[in-house]
Amino acid sequence: MLKTETPSPQHPLLDQYPVPELVAAFVDDQFNAVQAVRNAVPRIARAVEAAVPRIEAGGRLLYVGAGTSGRLGVLDSVELYPTFSWPHERAVALLAGGESAMFVAVEGAEDDYDQGGRAMAAAQPGERDVVLLLAASGATPYVLGALHTARAAGALTIGLANNAGSPLANEAEIGITLDTGSEIISGSTRLKAGTSQKIALNTISSAIMVRLHKVYGNLMVDLKPTNAKLYARALRLTMHATGADEAAARAALEACGHHVKVAIVALRRQVPVEQAEALLARAGGSLRAAVDG
Numbered sequence: 001m002l003k004t005e006t007p008s009p010q011h012p013l014l015d016q017y018p019v020p021e022l023v024a025a026f027v028d029d030q031f032n033a034v035q036a037v038r039n040a041v042p043r044i045a046r047a048v049e050a051a052v053p054r055i056e057a058g059g060r061l062l063y064v065g066a067g068t069s070g071r072l073g074v075l076d077s078v079e080l081y082p083t084f085s086w087p088h089e090r091a092v093a094l095l096a097g098g099e100s101a102m103f104v105a106v107e108g109a110e111d112d113y114d115q116g117g118r119a120m121a122a123a124q125p126g127e128r129d130v131v132l133l134l135a136a137s138g139a140t141p142y143v144l145g146a147l148h149t150a151r152a153a154g155a156l157t158i159g160l161a162n163n164a165g166s167p168l169a170n171e172a173e174i175g176i177t178l179d180t181g182s183e184i185i186s187g188s189t190r191l192k193a194g195t196s197q198k199i200a201l202n203t204i205s206s207a208i209m210v211r212l213h214k215v216y217g218n219l220m221v222d223l224k225p226t227n228a229k230l231y232a233r234a235l236r237l238t239m240h241a242t243g244a245d246e247a248a249a250r251a252a253l254e255a256c257g258h259h260v261k262v263a264i265v266a267l268r269r270q271v272p273v274e275q276a277e278a279l280l281a282r283a284g285g286s287l288r289a290a291v292d293g
Helices: 019-029 032-037 043-057 067-084 111-122 139-150 168-171 194-210 228-242 246-255 260-269 274-284 287-292
Strands: 060-063 091-095 129-136 158-162 173-177
Touching: 019 168, 032 043, 032 194, 043 129, 043 158, 043 173, 043 194, 060 111, 060 139, 060 194, 067 129, 067 194, 067 228, 091 260, 111 139, 111 158, 129 139, 139 158, 139 168, 158 168, 158 194, 158 287, 168 173, 168 274, 228 246, 228 260, 228 274, 246 260, 274 287
Parallel strands: 060 091, 060 129, 129 158, 158 173
Antiparallel strands: none
């Protein structure tokens, strides 16, 4: 039996716990998700190092999964645009059962190996693409079908599973096992297995974006302001990075279409927006190089 399916020996009387103890048991079990990801740091680091050159060369991030795993992939893909101005077409999520499965379970979709292969083929993977494949069991047929098609196309495949020795981790170019063990509710991998996958995806995509100069220090300087909250964040980031007052920071942002990196270069180097854009371009998008150069 898969470890993720094995009943936990720790809480055999879970249904009899008083509410405070019940809640504490669920919360405390999540710490095991963090430890599982920490144990996988060397493999995650290898995945990031292998992914960055392909993404720098114009590749895409492709996410594949079913059920909870697939929905977590969708979540990571859609958040890259507002956070890092990452183009929608370069973060593509394939979910077993299609878009409707984001909201309603599509029974049996995860068992269709051929459909996984067809969905991946339709995405036209190439050698510059990075494919993140997620399955708690590590044996979901839809995900394995997508894996084999992606590998045949020369894409970098990164498999994330929650069971040791799984086909997904063994057959992906880089396999990452997040060994979270049995769930507090047996087999419910939406719990700490899902948490570990969310942490791993956050880590991989964010680390890639840091290496692509989307972050300056620890500041989110390449966000895409699309609402009042993000416009206010862009203003605060610009002021923090430059020491400029609100009026100067706002003027610089408005002059460059609220591109935070450009505004920071313009203010730090005391140059017009057009020159700031040129400095950034020559620095390959690196704000640090453009400011310090």
